Amino acid sequence: MRIKGLLTVFLSIWLLVGSLLGAAHADEEEIVYLPLILRFSDATQIATSTPTPTSTSISVPSTSTPTATASVTVTPANTITATPTPTHTSTSTSTPTSTSTLTSTPTATETSTSTPTATALPTSTPTNSPTATQTPIATQSSTPTQTPTVTATETSTNVPTSTPTVTVTPTTTHTPTPTETPTATATFTVTPTPTITPTPTSTMTATAIPSVHLLDNHSTFTSTFGSLYVVGEVVNMTGSNTRFIRIDADLYNGNQLVDTSSGYVKLDVLQPADKACFAVLFFNPPATWSHYSLSVSYSSTSVKSSNLVLLNDSGSYNENLSRYEVIGQIRNEESTITKFVSAIGTLYDNEGTVLDCETTYVHSTDLNPGQTSSFKMGFIRRDEQLQNAASYRLQADGDKTDTPAIAAEVQIRNNHSAFTSTLDFLYIVGEVDNSLSGSVQYVKIAADLYNNGQFVDTNTGYVRVDVMQPGERACFAVLFFDPPGSWNDYSLSISYNSGGTESSDLVLLNDSGSYNESSTAYQIVGQIRNDGLTKSRFVSAIGTLYDVSGTVLDCDNAYVNSTDLDPGQTSSFKSLFTRRGEQNQNVTSYHLRTQGME
DSSP states (O other), rough: HHHHHHHHHHHHHHHHHHHHHHHHHHHHHHHHHHHHHHHHHHHHHOEEEEEEETTOOOOOOOOOOOOOOOOOBBBBOOOOOOOSSSSOOOOOSSSOOSSSOOOOOOOOOOSSSSSSOSSSSSOEEESSOOOOOOOOOOOTOOSSSOOOOOOOOOOOOOOOOOOOOOOOOOOGOOOOOSSHHHHEEOOOOOOOOOOOOOSSOOOOOOOOSEEEEEOOOEEEOOOTTTTTTEEEEEESSSOOOOOOOOOOOEEEEEEEEEEEEEEEEEESETTTTOOOEEEEESSOSSSSOOOOEEEEEEEEEEOOOOOOOOOOOOEETTTTEEEEEEEEEEEEEEOOEEEEEEEEEEEETOOOOOOEEEEETTTTBBBOTTTTTEEEEETTGGGGGGGGGEEEEEEEEEHHHHHOOOOOOEOOOOOOEEEEETTSSSEEEEEEEEEESSEEEEEEEEEEETTTEEEEEEEEEESSEEEETTEEEEEEEEEESOOOOOOOOEEEEEEEEEEEOOOOEEEEEEEEEEETTTTTEEEEEEEEESSSOBEEEEEEEEEEOOOOOEEEEEEEEEEEEETBBBBBBBBEEEEEEEETGGGGGGOOOEHHHHHHHE
16 A cells, blocks of 8 residues: 555656656747747848848848747847948758757747847849748748748858757858859948048149140151251130241250251231141251250230231142142232232141141232232142142231322233243233333232133233333233143233332344244344443343234343443344244234343
8 A cells, every 4th residue: 555655656746747848848849949930030021021032122130129038049140241242142052941859948038138230231232032942941830921031141041950059140151052143233322431532732723824825736847958847837825916926946866955946927917716837947957856846935916917808719739840839819908008918828638737838929019908919829848748738728918007009000001912832831921011200120910810710820920121211111921831721811910119220321233023934933133232331231132022913922032142241342132032933923013122230
């Protein structure tokens, strides 16, 4: 009985212990899986409030402390610092299913030693959300209502092991590799570390200083005579008129200065925003030089440019003469005379580089109000290099005066004519009358050719006598060495200077003229005697041929045999007019005039 009672007591104790162990075993299972369920629930909230697994936003846990009733001690995650390029995205390579039961003892309530606060995690948006191949659920726990989404953070997904402590370690070395690696687009909403921009000691604002600037289209060339030219352009950015613009050019051989020279812009007054060309000449340049430098100096002025208008200009390369030619006309729009009227030409290649810079005066030099005069400009210094010329630019220049218009009293007679010589040269010949009370000298005739009204060529010639006395007439001849292929009209203009003296004591003797059929020339022979008291030099006879109507057929001169005549000396001459060939048989009369210098 006593033994039975002891057995009964023992059995009761044993049953009691078994019950307690069973209860403890049941609680142990709940403790093991509850932290996993809470962790996945938190992970779902961290990833997104949207239960779909395609969410691409990356976030961090909130600042609230997660409460857990499980007894598992959770080591809080270290503060996760954003990595600038989150290229390590997670996908499990194996099914994260626990095959063993965690046996952690529920001896303590989960306590977070510090609130896991996010510090500047990038919210970069990957193009494909990293989705685990299988939903990581515990084998002995119910599936959470929201499927946990593995977010593309630098936090590795905890794989349940037999270790009773769940540790969240932000280590990229344990990040599972996804089956499909999304390419993250590096879009950051966090404020990156600011780049320190160096602050300059002072802010400099580039302001163009008003001046006359050199353009960068200058060039150099060696002329056919061995001289060196530096040519280019300047532009006036001063806002006022400038003049006397000088260009200094220095030649260097390496770092050694070997020569220097200077030249001036061809245009006298350069208006604001206008440009003009220059040419600097090295007459005897050094044998060796490697580069050059240019500098500009100038003066401001209140002087204004003359009101001159360019008309009818054109340009082309003349293969026969190996030069580029530009022709045109300038009209004076001033109310007074403009003196020394000239045209300035800039020649360019097809890239705008200056090839040459030239100037030439109009034929009449000084222009009355409303008067027009022509010019021909020949660029000859570069010779065949001028075949590269693609364009040109013209400017008109002249000096304004207060002088009113002056009537021309040396006039061209209306008996001129034109002919083509036996050598295919074109001549325009005629006469002028001096109606002034005084003598005139250097009487120049300009002839312009037209083709159906289009200005096609121009040239000049001089009256054959140097000085015309009052009431005297004299002949002229203008030569076109290479006339245009087509022309059907011409016009003439005259210019001259007042004054001049010459030997007036020369006398014609024994002259006669006739046509020579064998030579097709008209021949005049005669003698000239010096009746003066001093020697006369360069003595010549000037002859004019006429047809029956008085039209001038030719004009030429011939020196006496002795050239210079002492007082009382006589010398003979023979003048042959050959240029018209057989047309010379139309000559019906001639006129002779003597000339010499004291």
